Structures are given as structure tokens and as C-alpha cells.
Amino acid sequence: MTLADRHPSTPDASPRVPPARPRRIAKRPPLTRAQTVLRGVVLAIGALAFLFPFYYMVIGSLQTQPDPTVAGAFPHPSNLTLENYSAIDSRIGLLTGLLNSGIFTVGVLACTIVFGVLVGYALAVLQWRGRGVTFALALLVQVVPFQLLIIPLYVLIARDYGLSDNYLGMILPFAINSTAVIIFRQYFLQLPKELFEAARIDGTGEFRLLWNIALPLVRPALVTALLLTFIGPWNEFLWPFLITKEASMQPLAVSLANYISNVAATAANPFGATLAGAVVLAAPVVLLFIVFQRYFISTDVGSSVKG
Structure with missing residues (x-):
């Protein structure tokens, strides 16, 4: 008797499944020259x-x-x-208008980043009662037009607080931007929770965790929020027009509108002078987007964490 007869091989009861063939991704045919x-x-x-x-x-x-x-x-x-630029500068002061617009815009941007980061971090990372309701309110603010709030805001800031013809009075209504809060929240949600848990085990506080770990990973969100927020206060007309009466405090957009309404009719070339002011107003926005447009591309923050 052979060894094969003593130990006959038993067939495998489970059917053999043929290996799955790799799926071929259909490639688009290359474009023709035409x-x-x-x-x-x-x-x-x-x-x-x-x-x-x-x-x-x-x-x-x-x-x-x-x-x-x-x-x-x-x-x-x-x-x-270049006479048109000299003509409108002698009427409204382009440098003064640019300075007022810059102070107004920088103040709004600073408040937007500080409050947006803090609120977005709290909504995405921290666990606390009422977090969902707070986020729902932030979404609700998006559908409320600013024009509905402008009268009570004017009464509150100009009459009660006495902040007319004041930079703080211009900045306060735009200090918290719900769009920036939503942007930061979404970016913080993409961060691995293991990062925060490991840092808390090591005894890291929340503010240090936010500054040293979370913020470096959401730099695209910072730049995106800055660029999206910059356009609003820089081109804002209605609120600065209501809250400022002195020409020396008015941003360039308000000064240019006053020039068109009151002075342009008596200018030698009102068409050219108005366009000159528009060029000065639009130039910083165009330059900013040309320089920072590549930062609009979102990045996969999870890829920066090694397993």
C-alpha cells in the first residue's frame, strides 16, 4: 500500500473563487488637434x-x-x-481714503480670524451642550440680509454707544463673520481626533493645542477666510456711509460715491476722474487675488499625519 492509499486526499468542500480581475479605468481618448x-x-x-x-x-x-x-x-x-488721478486726489484725497479703507478692512479681518478660529474650533473639536444649536444659528445668520439689521445697529452703535465717526463703530457690525466660522469648523473637522487626544494625554491645554497643532494644519482655511472676507469691508459702502459724516473718516468707496454725486459734475473730465478712483479702489483687491490665488486650492490635511 502506498502512502497515497493510506492518506487519500479529500477534496476541498468550499468552491474555489477565481481571483477578481482588476477593474480597468476607462481612459478618455486624447484630444485631437482641432x-x-x-x-x-x-x-x-x-x-x-x-x-x-x-x-x-x-x-x-x-x-x-x-x-x-x-x-x-x-x-x-x-x-x-495721469491728470485724472491728480484731479480726484485733490478733491477727495486718495491716500486718506485708502488709509481709512485699510484700517476698516484690517480691523474686520483681525476680528474675523480671531473669533472665527475660536468659534470654529469650539464647534468642531470641543464637546459641550448646545453645540448643534449654535451651529444651526450660524447657518441661519447666512439667510438674514444685513439691510434688515442696519437700522437697529445704527441706533445701537451711533446713539447708544456714541461710536459714529469712529473706526470701532465701523468695525463692530462685521466683527464676527458666520462664513468664516463655518469655514474653520469644516477644516477642523477634517483633522484626525487622535491628534487632540494624544495632546490632551500629554497635558496640553486647549489654547496651546489650538495654537501649536490645529492652526498649522489649517493654513489654507486662514488664507481662504482672509481673501473671502477682504472683499466685503474693502468695498463696503452702506454702513460706513451711515456711520461716518466727516470726510476725513470715510473709506475710499464712500468718498468716491460722494465725489460722483456732488463734485463730478463740475470736474473737467468727470468720466476719467471717476474711473481713476475706481482703479485705485480695485487695484489692491486684484493684486491680492493674483498673489494668493493658489491658496484657494484645498489640501488634504490628513496626509500630513504619519501613521
């Missing part, structure tokens, strides 16, 4: 249509004699000058 050229032409037309108003604003601000026709977009070099 499709590539067509896409480039469409994108170029869209870019020109988007940039033309800015180009026309700059060219109009440099023209000695206004030309509202299509030919005015390509003026003769002899018709270009």
Missing part, C-alpha cells in the same frame, strides 16, 4: 471678455478727453495722461 485649438480659442475669448472691463477702466482713467465709443478702448498715446 479640439485642442477650439478649447484654447474658447478659453481665450472667455478670458478677454472677463478682462476687458478692467482694461477699459484703466484706459478710461488715463484719457485726457473721454471717448465712450468702441474706439476709446484703443486711444492715441497723445490722449493718455
Whole structure:
């Protein structure tokens, strides 16, 4: 008797499952030369249509004699000058308006970042009663127009607090930005909970944990909140117009609107002077977005943690 007869092999009762074949991801066929050229032409037309108003604003601000026709977009070099900037600066003070806009905007940004980070961290990381209700209220604020609150805010800040013609009076209504709170909350929720648990076991306090661990991982949120918040106070007109009566305290947007309403009719070239003020008002925003546009791309913060 052979060894095979003593120990006969028993067949496996479980059926063998064939190995799964790797799924093939369908690849898009490469674009033909005609499709590539067509896409480039469409994108170029869209870019020109988007940039033309800015180009026309700059060219109009440099023209000695206004030309509202299509030919005015390509003026003769002899018709270009910087006198419009000097004319509007002598009327409203561009540097003073820029300084007031800068103080107003920086104050709003500082309050937005400080309160947004603290509230967003509390809503995302800390455990406390009423957290869901607080977040629901933050979402509810998004659907309430600011115009509904402007009259009670004016009575409260100008009459009760006496903060008219004051930088603090301009800043207070925009000190807490619910959009920034939501942005920070979403970024903090992406952070691994193990980071916070390990830091708490080591005895790290919440403020130190926020400063040393959480904030370095949510830098894209900081830049995004700054860029999104910057546009609002920089271009804000209605509230500074109501709360400031002195020309020396008015931001550039309010000064430019007053110039258009009261002084532009008597100017030698009101069209060019108005566009010159618009260029000065828009230049910081455009420059800021050109420099920091790459920070809008969200990053995977979880990839920075090693397993």
C-alpha cells in the first residue's frame, strides 16, 4: 500500500473563487488637434471678455478727453495722461481714503480670524451642550440680509454707544463673520481626533493645542477666510456711509460715491476722474487675488499625519 492509499486526499468542500480581475479605468481618448485649438480659442475669448472691463477702466482713467465709443478702448498715446488721478486726489484725497479703507478692512479681518478660529474650533473639536444649536444659528445668520439689521445697529452703535465717526463703530457690525466660522469648523473637522487626544494625554491645554497643532494644519482655511472676507469691508459702502459724516473718516468707496454725486459734475473730465478712483479702489483687491490665488486650492490635511 502506498502512502497515497493510506492518506487519500479529500477534496476541498468550499468552491474555489477565481481571483477578481482588476477593474480597468476607462481612459478618455486624447484630444485631437482641432479640439485642442477650439478649447484654447474658447478659453481665450472667455478670458478677454472677463478682462476687458478692467482694461477699459484703466484706459478710461488715463484719457485726457473721454471717448465712450468702441474706439476709446484703443486711444492715441497723445490722449493718455495721469491728470485724472491728480484731479480726484485733490478733491477727495486718495491716500486718506485708502488709509481709512485699510484700517476698516484690517480691523474686520483681525476680528474675523480671531473669533472665527475660536468659534470654529469650539464647534468642531470641543464637546459641550448646545453645540448643534449654535451651529444651526450660524447657518441661519447666512439667510438674514444685513439691510434688515442696519437700522437697529445704527441706533445701537451711533446713539447708544456714541461710536459714529469712529473706526470701532465701523468695525463692530462685521466683527464676527458666520462664513468664516463655518469655514474653520469644516477644516477642523477634517483633522484626525487622535491628534487632540494624544495632546490632551500629554497635558496640553486647549489654547496651546489650538495654537501649536490645529492652526498649522489649517493654513489654507486662514488664507481662504482672509481673501473671502477682504472683499466685503474693502468695498463696503452702506454702513460706513451711515456711520461716518466727516470726510476725513470715510473709506475710499464712500468718498468716491460722494465725489460722483456732488463734485463730478463740475470736474473737467468727470468720466476719467471717476474711473481713476475706481482703479485705485480695485487695484489692491486684484493684486491680492493674483498673489494668493493658489491658496484657494484645498489640501488634504490628513496626509500630513504619519501613521
